[in-house]
Amino acid sequence: MQVKPDPATTVTYDVGQHRAFLSTRERGRKVLHDLEDHIPPGTSLLVINFADVEAMTVSFTDEFLRKYYSTLATQDDGPTSVLVTGLNNDTRETIVIAFERRELLAQERLGDDLVLLAASDVLSDTFKLARMLGTFTATTVAEQLGISAPNANNRLKRLVAARALVRRRGVAERGGKEFTYSALEA
Amino acid sequence: MLDARGLQWVSPLELAAIVSMGTVAAADGRDVHLLVPQDPKIASYLVRMNVVELLKPFAEIDGSVPSQGRRDHSDKLLEVAKVTPTNVEDISETLGELVRTRLGADAGRAAFRSLGELLSNATTHGFSKTGAFTAAQLYSGALSRTPGFEFAVCDSGAGIQKVPSDASNQELEGPPALELALNGGNRRAEGRGHGLPNLWRQAIRGGNKGGELMLRSGDAVATAKLRPEPTSICSRVAEPVNGTWAWLRVRVP
Numbered sequence: 001m002q003v004k005p006d007p008a009t010t011v012t013y014d015v016g017q018h019r020a021f022l023s024t025r026e027r028g029r030k031v032l033h034d035l036e037d038h039i040p041p042g043t044s045l046l047v048i049n050f051a052d053v054e055a056m057t058v059s060f061t062d063e064f065l066r067k068y069y070s071t072l073a074t075q076d077d078g079p080t081s082v083l084v085t086g087l088n089n090d091t092r093e094t095i096v097i098a099f100e101r102r103e104l105l106a107q108e109r110l111g112d113d114l115v116l117l118a119a120s121d122v123l124s125d126t127f128k129l130a131r132m133l134g135t136f137t138a139t140t141v142a143e144q145l146g147i148s149a150p151n152a153n154n155r156l157k158r159l160v161a162a163r164a165l166v167r168r169r170g171v172a173e174r175g176g177k178e179f180t181y182s183a184l185e186a
Numbered sequence: 187m188l189d190a191r192g193l194q195w196v197s198p199l200e201l202a203a204i205v206s207m208g209t210v211a212a213a214d215g216r217d218v219h220l221l222v223p224q225d226p227k228i229a230s231y232l233v234r235m236n237v238v239e240l241l242k243p244f245a246e247i248d249g250s251v252p253s254q255g256r257r258d259h260s261d262k263l264l265e266v267a268k269v270t271p272t273n274v275e276d277i278s279e280t281l282g283e284l285v286r287t288r289l290g291a292d293a294g295r296a297a298f299r300s301l302g303e304l305l306s307n308a309t310t311h312g313f314s315k316t317g318a319f320t321a322a323q324l325y326s327g328a329l330s331r332t333p334g335f336e337f338a339v340c341d342s343g344a345g346i347q348k349v350p351s352d353a354s355n356q357e358l359e360g361p362p363a364l365e366l367a368l369n370g371g372n373r374r375a376e377g378r379g380h381g382l383p384n385l386w387r388q389a390i391r392g393g394n395k396g397g398e399l400m401l402r403s404g405d406a407v408a409t410a411k412l413r414p415e416p417t418s419i420c421s422r423v424a425e426p427v428n429g430t431w432a433w434l435r436v437r438v439p
Contacts, residue, residue: 021282023302024274025310055282055295057302090295 001134002185003166009044016052028063046079051086061098069104073161081184082163085109107164114186126155130165135182156181193223198321199338199433201266205240205319206340210428212244213316222249236265264322274309278302281322288324289438297436301337304432312341312430334437342429345403361420364408397436402427
C-alpha cells in the first residue's frame with residue numbers, strides 16, 4: 001500500500017514567487033535559505049513547485065535545488081517525502097543537468113504519476129516496481145528483479161536519500177530487524 | 187582613443203565593448219576620447235544605444251552627435267547597461283521576457299539560460315569595480331536574412347586566463363585555457379563550471395537553428411559554432427582585452 005500524503009503536514013513551496021527567470025548563484029542561495037525556513041519539523045511531504053518559473057540557469061539550480069538534495073542525502077531528518085512539480089521542458093532539463101553531475105535524483109509529480117528525474121533506467125525500473133508494490137522489503141525487490149539483496153538495498157538507499165521512498169524499521173518474520181519501504185501515493 | 191569613425195556596422199558586442207574599454211581607461215586615470223562614427227546612421231545608433239550617454243561623464247566626444255527623439259523599443263533591444271551584482275537579476279529578467287516574447291517559449295527559455303549564465307559569470311568571476319556592460323538586440327533578418335538574437339556582455343574582471351587542468355596538473359593560459367573553460371574546466375567534479383559548456387547544449391534546443399558564441403579574454407579568442415555537432419576555434423590575438431567579452435548569437439526559425 002502506498003503512503004497517502006497528509007494534507008496537514010504537507011508543505012508546498014513556490015519557487016516562482018521570487019522571479020519567473022532565475023539566473024544567479026546568489027539567488028539560488030537565497031531561495032535555498034527561504035525554502036529551509038519554510039519547512040517546519042514534522043513535515044511529511046515537501047512539494048517544490050516550479051509552475052511559475054519560466055526558465056532558470058544551471059548555476060541557479062545547482063546552488064538551490066542540487067544543494068538541497070545533496071543535504072537531504074546526507075541526513076535523516078527533514079521532510080519524509082519530497083517531490084518537484086510544475087516543470088516545463090526547459091526547467092526539467094536544467095535540473096537533470098545539475099543533478100546528473102552529482103549522481104542525484106528527484107521525484108517529480110507529472111500529471112497523475114510520479115517519475116524520477118536524472119535517474120538511470122535501472123533506478124527508474126526499481127522505482128516503478130516500488131510504486132506498484134506500495135509497501136515492501138528489499139528482499140521482495142531483489143526477488144522480483146532477480147538481483148542480489150545488497151544490490152536491491154543499494155538501489156533503495158538512493159531512492160530513500162532522494163526522499164522518493166519512505167523507509168521504516170520493523171521486525172522480520174524470523175526475528176531481527178528489517179526495513180520496510182513505502183512509495184508515495186500520487 | 188576609441189576611434190569609431192570608420193564603423194559601418196555595430197553589434198551589441200562592439201557597443202558594450204566600447205563602453206567597457208572607456209570605463210576601464212577612465213578608472214585607470216587615462217583621458218578618454220570617443221571619435222564619433224562618420225556614418226550618421228551608425229552615430230545615431232550609438233546614441234540610441236546609450237553609448238554616448240555612458241561615456242559622456244568622463245570622455246571627450248569628438249564629432250557630430252545627432253540628437254534624437256527616443257522611442258521605446260524595449261521589446262526588441264536592450265540599450266547598453268552597466269551590470270552589477272545588484273541589478274543583474276533585473277537585467278536577466280528583462281532579457282528573459284524579451285526572448286520569451288520574441289523567440290517563443292522554447293527558444294526563448296534556451297536563450298535565457300545562455301545569457302543568464304554569461305551575465306552571472308560577469309558579475310561573479312568577472313566582477314571588478316568598473317562593472318560589466320551588456321547590450322542585446324533582436325534582428326528581424328530584413329537586412330541580413332538571418333533573423334536572430336544577439337547578446338553581449340563585457341566585463342573587466344580577472345578574465346579566463348588561468349584555468350587549472352586535470353590532465354596536465356598545470357595552469358593553462360591563453361587559448362588552451364579558454365578552450366578548457368568552454369568545456370567546463372576542472373571544476374565540473376565540484377558541480378561547478380556548468381555555465382559555458384551548457385551553452386553548447388542549449389543553443390541547439392527549443393527550435394533554435396543553433397548559433398555562435400564568441401569569448402575573448404586576455405589575448406585569447408574562442409569562436410564556437412553551436413550546432414548539433416559543435417565546433418570551436420581558439421586562437422591568440424594581438425590586442426588583449428581587460429576581463430572577458432562574451433557575445434552570443436542565437437538563430438531563430
